Amino acid sequence: MDERTRTAGDLHLANVTKRFGTITAVDDLTLTVPQGSFFALLGASGCGKTTTLRMVAGLEEPTSGQVLLGGRDISRERPYRRPVNTVFQSYALFPHLDVFENVAFGLRRRGAKNVAAQVRDLLALVQLAGYERRRPAELSGGQQQRVALARALINHPQVLLLDEPLGALDLKLRRQMQIELKRIQTEVGVTFLHVTHDQEEAMWMADTVAVMNAGRIEQLGAPEDIYEFPASPFVANFLGQSNLFAAEVSGRSGEDLLLSAHGSRFAAPAGRARSADGQVWLGVRPEKVQLAPTEQGAPPGHNAVNGVLTDICYAGVSTEYLVKTPWGQEMSVFSANAAAGGLLQPGTEVVAHWFPTHSFVLRRSPDEGEPTPVYAADPLGVAP
Amino acid sequence: MSALGHVGTAVEPGAAPPPSTEPVAGARRRRLLPYLLLLPGGAWLTLFFAVPALQLFATSLYDPSGSLAEGYAMTWRLANYADAVAAYWPHFFRSFLYSGIATAACLLLGYPLAYAIAQKAGRWKNLLLVAVIAPFFTSFLVRTLAWKTILSDNGWLVGVLRDLHILAPGGRLLATPFAVVAGLTYNFLPFMVLPLYASLEKLDGRLLEAANDLYANPVRTFARVTLPLSMPGVVAGTLLTFIPAAGDYINAELLGTPNQYMIGNVIDSAFLVRLDYPQAAALSFLLMAAILAMVFVYVRRAGTEEVL
Amino acid sequence: MAYRFGRWLADRWILVIGLLVLAYLFLPIVMVVALSFNKPSGRLSYDLNKFTLDNWLHPCAAGDMCTAVGRSLRIGLVATVIATVLGTLMAFALVRHRFRGRAATNLLIFLPMATPEVVMGSSLLALFVAGQVPLGFWTIVIAHVMFCVSFVVVTVKARLAGLDPRLEEAAMDLYASEWQTFRRVTLPLVLPGIVAAALLSFSLSFDDFIITNFNSGSTVTFPMYVWGAAQRGIPPQVNVIGTAMFAVSFLIVVGGQVTAWRQRRRLL
Numbered sequence: 001m002d003e004r005t006r007t008a009g010d011l012h013l014a015n016v017t018k019r020f021g022t023i024t025a026v027d028d029l030t031l032t033v034p035q036g037s038f039f040a041l042l043g044a045s046g047c048g049k050t051t052t053l054r055m056v057a058g059l060e061e062p063t064s065g066q067v068l069l070g071g072r073d074i075s076r077e078r079p080y081r082r083p084v085n086t087v088f089q090s091y092a093l094f095p096h097l098d099v100f101e102n103v104a105f106g107l108r109r110r111g112a113k114n115v116a117a118q119v120r121d122l123l124a125l126v127q128l129a130g131y132e133r134r135r136p137a138e139l140s141g142g143q144q145q146r147v148a149l150a151r152a153l154i155n156h157p158q159v160l161l162l163d164e165p166l167g168a169l170d171l172k173l174r175r176q177m178q179i180e181l182k183r184i185q186t187e188v189g190v191t192f193l194h195v196t197h198d199q200e201e202a203m204w205m206a207d208t209v210a211v212m213n214a215g216r217i218e219q220l221g222a223p224e225d226i227y228e229f230p231a232s233p234f235v236a237n238f239l240g241q242s243n244l245f246a247a248e249v250s251g252r253s254g255e256d257l258l259l260s261a262h263g264s265r266f267a268a269p270a271g272r273a274r275s276a277d278g279q280v281w282l283g284v285r286p287e288k289v290q291l292a293p294t295e296q297g298a299p300p301g302h303n304a305v306n307g308v309l310t311d312i313c314y315a316g317v318s319t320e321y322l323v324k325t326p327w328g329q330e331m332s333v334f335s336a337n338a339a340a341g342g343l344l345q346p347g348t349e350v351v352a353h354w355f356p357t358h359s360f361v362l363r364r365s366p367d368e369g370e371p372t373p374v375y376a377a378d379p380l381g382v383a384p
Numbered sequence: 385m386s387a388l389g390h391v392g393t394a395v396e397p398g399a400a401p402p403p404s405t406e407p408v409a410g411a412r413r414r415r416l417l418p419y420l421l422l423l424p425g426g427a428w429l430t431l432f433f434a435v436p437a438l439q440l441f442a443t444s445l446y447d448p449s450g451s452l453a454e455g456y457a458m459t460w461r462l463a464n465y466a467d468a469v470a471a472y473w474p475h476f477f478r479s480f481l482y483s484g485i486a487t488a489a490c491l492l493l494g495y496p497l498a499y500a501i502a503q504k505a506g507r508w509k510n511l512l513l514v515a516v517i518a519p520f521f522t523s524f525l526v527r528t529l530a531w532k533t534i535l536s537d538n539g540w541l542v543g544v545l546r547d548l549h550i551l552a553p554g555g556r557l558l559a560t561p562f563a564v565v566a567g568l569t570y571n572f573l574p575f576m577v578l579p580l581y582a583s584l585e586k587l588d589g590r591l592l593e594a595a596n597d598l599y600a601n602p603v604r605t606f607a608r609v610t611l612p613l614s615m616p617g618v619v620a621g622t623l624l625t626f627i628p629a630a631g632d633y634i635n636a637e638l639l640g641t642p643n644q645y646m647i648g649n650v651i652d653s654a655f656l657v658r659l660d661y662p663q664a665a666a667l668s669f670l671l672m673a674a675i676l677a678m679v680f681v682y683v684r685r686a687g688t689e690e691v692l
Numbered sequence: 693m694a695y696r697f698g699r700w701l702a703d704r705w706i707l708v709i710g711l712l713v714l715a716y717l718f719l720p721i722v723m724v725v726a727l728s729f730n731k732p733s734g735r736l737s738y739d740l741n742k743f744t745l746d747n748w749l750h751p752c753a754a755g756d757m758c759t760a761v762g763r764s765l766r767i768g769l770v771a772t773v774i775a776t777v778l779g780t781l782m783a784f785a786l787v788r789h790r791f792r793g794r795a796a797t798n799l800l801i802f803l804p805m806a807t808p809e810v811v812m813g814s815s816l817l818a819l820f821v822a823g824q825v826p827l828g829f830w831t832i833v834i835a836h837v838m839f840c841v842s843f844v845v846v847t848v849k850a851r852l853a854g855l856d857p858r859l860e861e862a863a864m865d866l867y868a869s870e871w872q873t874f875r876r877v878t879l880p881l882v883l884p885g886i887v888a889a890a891l892l893s894f895s896l897s898f899d900d901f902i903i904t905n906f907n908s909g910s911t912v913t914f915p916m917y918v919w920g921a922a923q924r925g926i927p928p929q930v931n932v933i934g935t936a937m938f939a940v941s942f943l944i945v946v947g948g949q950v951t952a953w954r955q956r957r958r959l960l
Contacts, residue, residue, distance in 0.1 A: 058865075079865050080865070080866075080868055080869055084865075088861070090856070092856065092861070094859060095881070105866045109868045152865075419785075421782065422782055422791075424778050425778035425781060425841050426782065429804070434800065436819040439815065440818055493716070499706055500706045500710030500711070501710065514946065514949065515718070516714070516717065518718065518721065521895075521937060521938040522724055522941075523899050523914065523934050525919060526724055526931060530727065531720055531723075533727060534719065539739065628809065631811065648810050648902075651811075651814060664814060665815075668811045668815070669811075672807065672811055
């Protein structure tokens with residue numbers, strides 16, 4: 001079957017759109033997954049990431065646009081003609097076949113020789129040696145997941161698609177499997193396209209992350225790049241947390257932009273600004289912010305916001321502080337508990353400050369106000 | 385038989401996610417496929433159910449003075465219906481009365497059984513379900529005849545009832561309406577139990593616990609929680625019992641006398657003995673129409689259209 | 693002490709009533725078994741008289757009963773095969789495909805289950821008479837297939853609808869064409885439903901009287917034999933057949949349950 005032994009290449013989606021009736025699930029999507037990379041499609045439920053994956057697998061057909069693999073247009077080919085395999089979210093193991101036959105399924109359909117040896121090798125790779133004769137119903141969730149992985153990998157696909165494969169596992173197992181998958185991918189060298197809504201998982205495992213929203217890609221890049229310099233408020237809030245302040249550009253000073261927000265002045269590097277004039281969001285990640293008592297004041301040159309400490313969430317490794325600003329916005333500050341003791345108390349007047357180079361500046365459209373805070377600070381409406 | 389409870393709940397291919405558009409190659413063949421799959425069965429049902437039904441309707445309008453040998457004249461004689469009702473309305477009434485009583489009895493007997501199996505049986509559930517359908521394992525006629533022995537004048541049951549003066553001395557159970565209704569109840573009880581079971585099985589025990597937590601005593605819990613939630617099963621079971629029972633004539637023939645004859649007996653004799661086809665056809669359609677009307681009113685009142 | 697007994701009873705009174713109803717369901721079956729060992733005092737007597745093994749030793753001594761049983765079995769087999777095939781195809785169309793006329797099809801399938809047997813039997817007879825089709829084995833088969841198809845569709849549909857469509861997607865993802873997917877994944881998983889439908893179909897066919905009576909002409913099936921004998925005098929061998937039917941069906945169903953139970957035990 002020559003299509004499947006062709007030299008591998010990049011996966012390229014060109015202007016792919018998918019409509020279901022009046023709903024547009026995927027909207028003019030273009031992206032390239034480099035061969036051999038671990039690529040994550042990240043987004044909330046309903047953003048179109050699973051639909052995109054299914055179009056690559058051949059289980060959906062694009063309404064328009066093309067899916068190209070190694071330069072070849074596979075958009076209209078049936079799934080069984082594509083050199084692409086999928087690990088399904090619910091594993092989709094065949095309940096009437098044992099583990100051996102499940103894993104061997106793809107090989108048998110292609111008439112491969114030497115099936116038994118290949119199955120043994122793959123089961124060893126996923127650390128399930130000796131489980132050949134078990135039935136899927138007899139396996140735990142983690143074991144089923146590994147069988148699903150082996151079943152897909154054994155066919156040496158050019159691209160391996162993973163549809164939220166770790167969603168059904170408990171936390172500890174998920175961590176283990178994340179490390180496993182990364183190890184296997186590095187060892188085998190196959191292109192992995194991983195769909196998930198868990199942003200930590202995406203950043204842990206992937207070389208490149210694409211953040212999807214409403215059928216479009218909001219930002220694409222290496223995890224640290226898109227985390228440290230998000231492209232839009234959506235990415236800033238979806239990937240980790242951000243403090244975003246409504247601001248206006250008031251001028252420039254050398255390499256820095258000068259901003260004014262709520263009567264205070266701030267600075268940010270021009271290289272970390274998506275927009276150089278007009279209305280903007282001034283953003284800073286909570287872990288980059290430090291707290292000092294107001295009397296002590298902020299170090300010179302730092303961006304600083306005065307406020308009152310309203311809440312403390314102690315989480316062992318770190319503490320999250322909520323600071324209420326004079327204009328009523330709640331700032332979030334993460335502080336590693338590097339030294340024991342010394343937690344600030346609610347009600348303390350503090351100044352939150354950070355290096356200007358940690359700021360990022362995003363475009364703001366006129367109708368956007370302060371974004372709703374991550375925590376509903378007052379769900380029962382009883383606060384004064 | 386519990387599969388009947390699933391009629392109409394099949395997952396549409398468009399549920400989640402929506403179905404894929406087919407590739408161009410072979411698209412036309414794929415579009416035709418469902419019609420090809422439906423063709424043999426659909427043709428069979430059309431030819432041997434729908435067409436005969438229409439034909440029967442036409443027959444009901446024939447001039448009754450014809451015969452099989454001489455042929456019938458189609459005169460659109462709606463009067464056939466009026467004549468049939470005039471001649472046999474006692475049988476219609478009796479049929480619906482008997483099957484109505486039998487259905488009610490089935491409900492009273494079947495509900496506790498279904499409830500017990502669904503909620504209280506634990507690991508014996510499957511065995512008890514098998515026991516419920518066990519009567520189907522032997523012939524309908526044979527087990528109805530067994531009732532002749534049970535209810536026989538010389539049998540144990542009649543003897544006890546006479547001794548207790550529930551029955552007059554020399555009183556009988558056989559050849560009475562009681563026997564016919566008892567036979568109907570017995571034969572159609574599983575048809576009531578299985579849909580009820582299907583409905584009650586889905587009842588979440590925690591709902592009952594929640595009701596108790598919110599100050600409802602067992603009676604109120606039943607009336608306000610259990611019964612309304614099991615209504616689809618009640619409706620399905622009632623229909624599956626009443627409809628065949630209304631048209632039954634075996635119980636009347638074997639356990640009763642001509643005084644207990646139901647409309648089914650009349651139709652049978654009209655077709656096979658008296659060979660009066662127009663009248664027989666008219667009676668058949670009257671039976672169907674009456675049943676459909678009652679079903680319609682009942683389903684409307686019960687407020688459940690999900691039966692189907 | 694009395695309180696605890698009272699609570700025990702309150703929790704279980706439903707179960708007790710249920711078991712009583714179950715006993716009521718079994719009463720005639722017990723009677724049928726008893727009657728199969730009965731030597732009746734007279735041809736028209738239905739009372740229990742004397743115990744005997746004769747009926748079991750000479751089950752075919754009674755007239756044409758065994759011929760009728762054989763005929764019922766043959767009819768059942770043929771009708772089951774046809775009805776199962778037709779019904780399975782229809783079930784696949786309904787669950788797996790979109791097409792126009794779904795409502796009409798559902799109606800066509802549902803109506804036979806809701807129509808009184810007298811009406812179905814008599815209308816079919818009228819058709820055969822009008823078409824001058826000789827009544828006999830094949831008209832009975834046609835009639836049986838007609839009312840069994842609906843039950844097959846419903847049974848297979850239920851099983852098919854419960855089948856995870858992801859399994860078929862996974863098969864195609866793993867290089868199985870549509871036909872291979874059907875053969876290797878869909879069919880094995882639907883098979884229990886098809887088997888159940890076939891068993892249901894067979895039992896409906898074997899036990900049918902009303903529709904058969906209308907469309908059989910002079911051919912006699914087992915239920916018709918019993919009906920006719922009810923006038924002339926029931927030979928006790930009829931109850932032998934009834935008991936045998938019960939035993940066979942019971943074994944099949946229990947066998948199925950035991951197999952499922954043993955499969956579940958493997959998982960522990």
